[in-house]
Amino acid sequence: MLSTWSFPTRILFGPGAIQPVGHLVGEELNLRRPLLVTDPGIVACGLLDRLTEQLQRAKVAWALFDRVEGNPTEASVFPGVAVYHAEHCDGLVAMGGGSALDAAKAIRLKVTHPLSLEEYDDLKGGSSRIAADLPPMIAIPTTAGTGSEVGRSAVITLEATGRKTVIFSPYLIPSVAIADPELTFGLPPHLTAATGMDAMTHNVEAYLATGYHPMCDAIAIRGVEMVRKYLPLAVKQGENLEARTAMMAAAIMGAVAFQKGLGTVHSLAHPLSTVAGMHHGLSNAILLPHVMRFNAAAAADRLSDVAAALGVDTRNLDACQAAEAAAVAIEQLNATIGILPRLRDHGVREEMIPQMVPLAMQDGCRLLNPRPTSAADMEALYRAAF
Numbered sequence: 001m002l003s004t005w006s007f008p009t010r011i012l013f014g015p016g017a018i019q020p021v022g023h024l025v026g027e028e029l030n031l032r033r034p035l036l037v038t039d040p041g042i043v044a045c046g047l048l049d050r051l052t053e054q055l056q057r058a059k060v061a062w063a064l065f066d067r068v069e070g071n072p073t074e075a076s077v078f079p080g081v082a083v084y085h086a087e088h089c090d091g092l093v094a095m096g097g098g099s100a101l102d103a104a105k106a107i108r109l110k111v112t113h114p115l116s117l118e119e120y121d122d123l124k125g126g127s128s129r130i131a132a133d134l135p136p137m138i139a140i141p142t143t144a145g146t147g148s149e150v151g152r153s154a155v156i157t158l159e160a161t162g163r164k165t166v167i168f169s170p171y172l173i174p175s176v177a178i179a180d181p182e183l184t185f186g187l188p189p190h191l192t193a194a195t196g197m198d199a200m201t202h203n204v205e206a207y208l209a210t211g212y213h214p215m216c217d218a219i220a221i222r223g224v225e226m227v228r229k230y231l232p233l234a235v236k237q238g239e240n241l242e243a244r245t246a247m248m249a250a251a252i253m254g255a256v257a258f259q260k261g262l263g264t265v266h267s268l269a270h271p272l273s274t275v276a277g278m279h280h281g282l283s284n285a286i287l288l289p290h291v292m293r294f295n296a297a298a299a300a301d302r303l304s305d306v307a308a309a310l311g312v313d314t315r316n317l318d319a320c321q322a323a324e325a326a327a328v329a330i331e332q333l334n335a336t337i338g339i340l341p342r343l344r345d346h347g348v349r350e351e352m353i354p355q356m357v358p359l360a361m362q363d364g365c366r367l368l369n370p371r372p373t374s375a376a377d378m379e380a381l382y383r384a385a386f
C-alpha cells in the first residue's frame with residue numbers, strides 16, 4: 001500500500017527560541033498585524049508578555065483574541081475569526097497548550113474557508129475541502145505534550161457532531177513552531193504530569209499503530225525513553241532545563257510519530273473530555289496501561305520493545321510477560337508523577353460509560369489500533385479503568 005511520509009515544519013528549538021519572534025513575524029513572514037491567539041491563563045501568568053515584548057521591540061502591531069477555552073468548541077473559534085477580520089489581520093501567532101494552538105488552527109482555516117466547521121471533519125472527507133490558501137501561522141507551545149505545534153490537525157468539539165472532531169490537512173501545519181522549553185518552567189506539576197503523559201501516549205500509540213513506517217517507529221521509541229526518563233524530573237523540578245528541554249522534544253517527537261496513526265487510547269480519551277470534562281492528557285495516562293494489556297494479544301512483540309524503552313529488563317521475559325511489564329511500568333510512572341489511577345478519582349461517574357461508548361466508536365483514532373476494538377471492548381476498557 002502506498003502512503004505519504006512527511007516530516008514537519010521549521011522548528012526553532014531551545015531556551016530563548018522565543019527571542020527572534022519579532023524578526024520572524026515582521027521581517028521574514030512580513031506580517032503587519034498578526035492575530036495573537038491564546039487563553040486567559042497565559043495572559044494572567046505573564047507568558048503572553050514574553051511574546052508581546054518581542055513584537056513591540058520589532059515594532060510589529062497585533063490584535064488579540066485571548067478567550068480560548070480548555071477543550072475548545074466553536075466559541076473558541078468564531079469570535080477569533082471576527083477579530084481577525086475586524087482588525088484586518090494578516091497571519092496568526094498562537095501561544096498556549098494544545099487548546100490554544102488547535103483553536104488558532106481552526107481560526108486560520110475559517111478566515112479563508114467558508115464552509116461550516118463540520119464540513120471539514122476528517123471522518124467525512126473534510127481534508128479534501130481544505131486548500132493551501134491559509135494565512136501564515138506561528139505556534140508557540142507552553143506545554144510539552146500535545147505536539148500540536150508540528151501537527152496537521154485541529155481537534156475542536158462541535159455542536160453539530162457532539163464530539164471532539166478532528167480537522168486534518170497538511171496545510172494546517174503551522175508555518176513555524178517556536179519550541180522554547182523555558183516557557184514551560186511555570187507549568188504546575190499536575191499539568192506537567194498530564195501533558196507529559198499525552199506525549200507518552202502519542203509515542204506509544206504511534207509505535208503500536210498498524211502500518212509500515214520505520215522512521216516514525218524510531219522517533220516514537222526514542223520518545224518513550226525520553227518521557228520515561230525526564231517526565232518525573234520535570235514534575236519534581238519545574239525549572240530543570242535539561243528535563244524541560246527533553247520533554248519539549250519528546251512532545252514534538254510524539255506528534256511527528258503519530259502521523260503514522262494513534263489508537264484506542266485516544267478514541268476512549270476524547271469522550272472523557274466532552275462528557276466528563278477531563279483533561280486530555282490525564283485521560284490518556286489512566287487508559288494507556290489498560291489498552292496496552294488489551295493490545296498484548298495483537299502486538300506483544302511491539303509492546304516488548306516499549307517495555308525495554310520504559311527501562312524494563314526484558315531479557316528473561318517472553319513477549320507477553322514483557323507486554324504486561326510495559327503496562328506495569330506505565331502505572332508506576334503515573335504513580336511517581338502523582339496521577340491517581342482510576343477514572344472515578346477524576347469526576348467520571350459510572351452512568352457516563354454507556355454514553356461514551358458510541359462516541360469512542362465514532363472516533364477515527366481506533367482504526368489504526370493494532371487490535372480491532374468493538375463497542376463491547378470499549379465498554380470493558382472504560383470499566384477496567386473506572
Ligand SMILES: [Fe+2]
Nearest residue numbers: 146198202280
Ligand atoms: Fe493526545
